[in-house]
Amino acid sequence: MSHTPQAVVSHMMQHDLFSQWLGIEVLDVKEGYSKIRMIIREEMINGFGIVHGGIAFSLSDSAFAFACNNRNVLSVALDTSINFTKPVHVGDILTAEAKELHNGKSTGLYHITVLNQHDHIVALFKGTCFRTNKKLVDK
Numbered sequence: 588m589s590h591t592p593q594a595v596v597s598h599m600m601q602h603d604l605f606s607q608w609l610g611i612e613v614l615d616v617k618e619g620y621s622k623i624r625m626i627i628r629e630e631m632i633n634g635f636g637i638v639h640g641g642i643a644f645s646l647s648d649s650a651f652a653f654a655c656n657n658r659n660v661l662s663v664a665l666d667t668s669i670n671f672t673k674p675v676h677v678g679d680i681l682t683a684e685a686k687e688l689h690n691g692k693s694t695g696l697y698h699i700t701v702l703n704q705h706d707h708i709v710a711l712f713k714g715t716c717f718r719t720n721k722k723l724v725d726k
Contacts, residue, residue, distance in 0.1 A: 590724050592616045592657035598724045599653060606649045609642070613653065619687030619695075621653035627679045638675035646683045647699040647712035654685035655695045655716040661723045662695060662716040673709045680704040683712075693718050 590598075596616045600606060615622040625646055633639040647669060655662040675681065682702050689696035699712040 590659045592618050592620075595657045595659050595724055596621065596653045599656060603649070605645070609645060609649070611646065611649055614682070616653060616657055618658055619654055619690055619697075620685060621650050621657065622682065622684045623650050623653065624680060624682045627675055627677055627681065629677050632677060638677070638679070640669070640671055643671065643675060643681065643701050643710040644669050644712070646681055647685075647701055647710060648714070650683035650685040650699050651697050651712065651714040651716070654687060654697055654699075655714070655718075656723050659723050661719045661721040663719070664714060665694065665717040666715040667712065669710055669712045671710050673703070673707055675703065675709050679709075681709065691718070 593616050596613055610625045612624045614624055627638055631638050631642045683699050685697050685699045687697055695716045697714045700708060701710040703709050
């Protein structure tokens with residue numbers, strides 16, 4: 588049985604307690620693509636009074652996971668990197684858009700852009716995934 592990208596990501600979100608804790612909302616999903624959003628909360632602030640970098644990284648990582656797994660081929664992160672371009676503050680609404688640059692048999696390459704509510708780029712994330720020979724959703 589074939590699973591649509593939306594069905595695979597829905598299955599992932601049901602089991603992804605961390606993405607749920609972040610408050611991630613899935614906006615759009617297509618093969619090799621995802622767009623998600625979250626609102627920054629007070630407990631996400633670091634000791635400098637700005638949002639901890641791990642939050643933008645985690646949002647990007649979830650967008651990456653949804654994009655590289657939505658063909659129902661279990662894929663895991665092999666290498667990731669992030670550049671932080673602007674600070675993020677409480678109340679900001681972040682949107683992460685993951686675009687596939689390469690879809691290989693054993694690896695995939697993705698670029699994720701994180702924008703705030705003013706359409707300013709706050710982070711740029713690049714991820715390479717390793718594709719297993721397993722299905723993410725069996726039924």
